[in-house]
Amino acid sequence: MAKREPVFALIDCNSFYASCERVFRTDLAKTPIVVLSNNDGCVIARSYDAKPFVQMAAPYFKIKDELRRHGVVAFSSNYALYGDMSERVMTIIESRVPSLEVYSIDEAFADLTGIPGDLTGFGRDIRETILKHTSLPVGVGIARTKTLAKLANHIAKQLPDEDQGVFNMCDPAVRDEVLRSSDVSDVWGIGKRMKTHLNAMGIETAMDLARADRWMLRQKFSVVIEKTSRELAGTPCLTLEEAQAPRHEICCSRMFGDRVMDIESLQQAVATYTQRAAEKLRAQHSLCKKIRVSIRTGMFNPDEARYANAALVELPYPTNDVRLMSKAATEAVNRLFRPGYRYSKAEVLLMDLRQPGEFTDDLFASAQPATATKVMEVLDAINGKWGRGTLRCASVPYEPGWAMRRELMSRSYTTKLDELWVVGKKLN
DNA sequence: TCTGGGGTCCTAGGACCC
DNA sequence: TCTGGGGTCCTAGGACCC
Numbered sequence: 401m402a403k404r405e406p407v408f409a410l411i412d413c414n415s416f417y418a419s420c421e422r423v424f425r426t427d428l429a430k431t432p433i434v435v436l437s438n439n440d441g442c443v444i445a446r447s448y449d450a451k452p453f454v455q456m457a458a459p460y461f462k463i464k465d466e467l468r469r470h471g472v473v474a475f476s477s478n479y480a481l482y483g484d485m486s487e488r489v490m491t492i493i494e495s496r497v498p499s500l501e502v503y504s505i506d507e508a509f510a511d512l513t514g515i516p517g518d519l520t521g522f523g524r525d526i527r528e529t530i531l532k533h534t535s536l537p538v539g540v541g542i543a544r545t546k547t548l549a550k551l552a553n554h555i556a557k558q559l560p561d562e563d564q565g566v567f568n569m570c571d572p573a574v575r576d577e578v579l580r581s582s583d584v585s586d587v588w589g590i591g592k593r594m595k596t597h598l599n600a601m602g603i604e605t606a607m608d609l610a611r612a613d614r615w616m617l618r619q620k621f622s623v624v625i626e627k628t629s630r631e632l633a634g635t636p637c638l639t640l641e642e643a644q645a646p647r648h649e650i651c652c653s654r655m656f657g658d659r660v661m662d663i664e665s666l667q668q669a670v671a672t673y674t675q676r677a678a679e680k681l682r683a684q685h686s687l688c689k690k691i692r693v694s695i696r697t698g699m700f701n702p703d704e705a706r707y708a709n710a711a712l713v714e715l716p717y718p719t720n721d722v723r724l725m726s727k728a729a730t731e732a733v734n735r736l737f738r739p740g741y742r743y744s745k746a747e748v749l750l751m752d753l754r755q756p757g758e759f760t761d762d763l764f765a766s767a768q769p770a771t772a773t774k775v776m777e778v779l780d781a782i783n784g785k786w787g788r789g790t791l792r793c794a795s796v797p798y799e800p801g802w803a804m805r806r807e808l809m810s811r812s813y814t815t816k817l818d819e820l821w822v823v824g825k826k827l828n
Numbered sequence: 829t830c831t832g833g834g835g836t837c838c839t840a841g842g843a844c845c846c
Numbered sequence: 847t848c849t850g851g852g853g854t855c856c857t858a859g860g861a862c863c864c
Contacts, residue, residue, distance in 0.1 A: 437832035444832070444864095459831040477832090504835095504864050591862050622838055624862090651834060658829085700831055747833095805830095 404514050406636050407570060409523060410541045410549040411493055412507030413486075414557065414565075417445035420485045421475050423535045424813045424821050432472045436460050439655045439804040440476055476806035484814045488534050496526055501640045509546055511640045523566035543569040546638045547631035550588040551578060551606065572634070579607035579632060589628045597621070606632055646684040646755065652677040653747030656802040659698070660743045665802050666695060667730045671795035673748040674729045678722040679788070681750055682780060687718035687768070689752040691725060693732040698744040707741045718754050721772040722779070725750075726793050 413419060417435040422428055432450035434443045443458045453470045454463060460474065467474060486505045494500050497510040512519060523540035530538050541553025548569055555578060556567035569575045585595040587606050597620075603609050610632035618626040627637040652673040660666060670693055681688055694710035711732040715724060729748055782791045789796070811819040 439832070440830090442831050457831080461830040506864080589862065593861060622861090624838065647835075649835075653833060655832070698831085701829095745832095804832095 405570075406544060407512040407515070407519065408543060408546050408549040408636075408640070409497070409510040409512050409519075410503075410507060410546070410553040411510060411526065411538055412553060413489060414537045414539060415445055415447050416486075416506035416536075417475075417477060417482055418447040418450070419536050420482050421478075421810055422447065423485070424810065428473060432470065433475065434467065434472055435475045435477055436808065438477060438806075439657060440474075440807060441655060444477065474808050476809040478810050478812070480812050480815045481810065485534060485536065489530055489536060489538070492530050492533055493526060496529070499640055499642055501642055502644070509549065509640055512542065519570065520566055520568040523568065524564050527565055538565065540566045541569070542567070543575065544634050545631040545636045546640075547588050547628055548575065548634070551582060551586065551632075554582075554586055575634070576607065579610055580605060582606040584609050587628060587632065589624065594621070594625070646686055646753065647680075648753060650677050650680045650684075650686075650688075650750040650753065651747065652680075653745060653749075654804055655745045656743065657805045658802065660802050661739075661741070663733065663737045663739075665800070666737060666743060666746060667733050668795060668797050668800055669746045669802055670695075670729050670733050670748060671726045671793055672797070672800070673746060674726045675722055675789075675792060675796050677748050677750050678720060678725055679780070679783075681753070682720045682776060685755065686753040687720050687756060688715065688725070688750040689718045689754065690714050690750075691729050691732070692747075692749040692751060693729050693736065694747045694749075695733065695736050695743055696745050697741045705741055707738055709736045709738075710747075711735050712751075717767050718752075718756075719768045719772070720776055721768060722776065722793060724772075726795060730795065 418433045433447040435445040499511045501509040539556040543549040543552045552569040696708035713728045813821040
């Protein structure tokens, strides 16, 4: 029997955050929409019809009036809603493909190797099912490698409606045609810097990169670019990664709603971020040995005095005990704090993460006491049942003065009982 | 007044060891 | 005259992704 050729699909939601908002606001079906980053800082998603009016990452305060003039409606980001919608989409895809890698909140790679019959039809079927069950439009790219599937997906989004957002690039002739007409910067893994370097060497299109001297690519850049080149030429170098490995670092950082000047607020913020990071840490069953805390002022205003600094604290033993972690993190704030500055952001980064049992306990140092592990389990159980923050360290305020701005937030239509979508009753 | 929040991988270079 | 050759581990920094 002939060896089965590998086939990958990349399925991703179109303008995901904006589409999620639209699902529950049918009155905005024909209105351009943008979604803002945390703190209503800048634009992170645009509906298709908003794209002509707004640049990605444009600061909201600068373009507010312009948006209003064009009738573009803005939303604060509502991650509870997006996370829930994402799970629904992934569940549908998972039920139809042999194996799936959830790559981000709005996209997934699927292994279609060995699926008989017309793959384009298969892609259309998935797309229709998702649309029917969630009202979210997706694009499907199908090809021999992950990098090519990404490119196929990019093409799928530019197709006219009758092609239903599915593009199959398995045919070598079709693939070559696409490679020739795609700019090298459309390739997954080629950013702005790499484009500049490659262009300088005469590599302009995806086809140029596919045919470039691999040894030279590896010498001059890295093995990553070499793999990209091979993948474009049709040789799979990247595999589907179904099980998500535990993170090596866990980060929680936020801009403040307003500038902060006092040390108490910074301590509260850092305690709050540590709490959130510790939750993520325990969710992946890891322990952490080092914490890096950083604070900084705004970086954009030239008239404002700037300061940014970070401190690394090492814990006595690998732990997931939020009490120990908060104490260490807030002590770091005392070291970092300089009075007189207007702080805009703090960050807590958990580093040197380990799995229990993976490291050797030091003969003379202590390990996390069993009681602490138990206390954390109870803490997570209570917060899991009654909501995040029900039980917390005293240093974490309930309604902090420095909380981020989210003035344009939609409701938690799918995740809060008292905010459910009501059909047949006029909202807003 | 005001510009996000997560992550990943790779490489180079220094410290240290035998 | 003239000062090896590996190896490992760690960290910082660059580049990229969504």
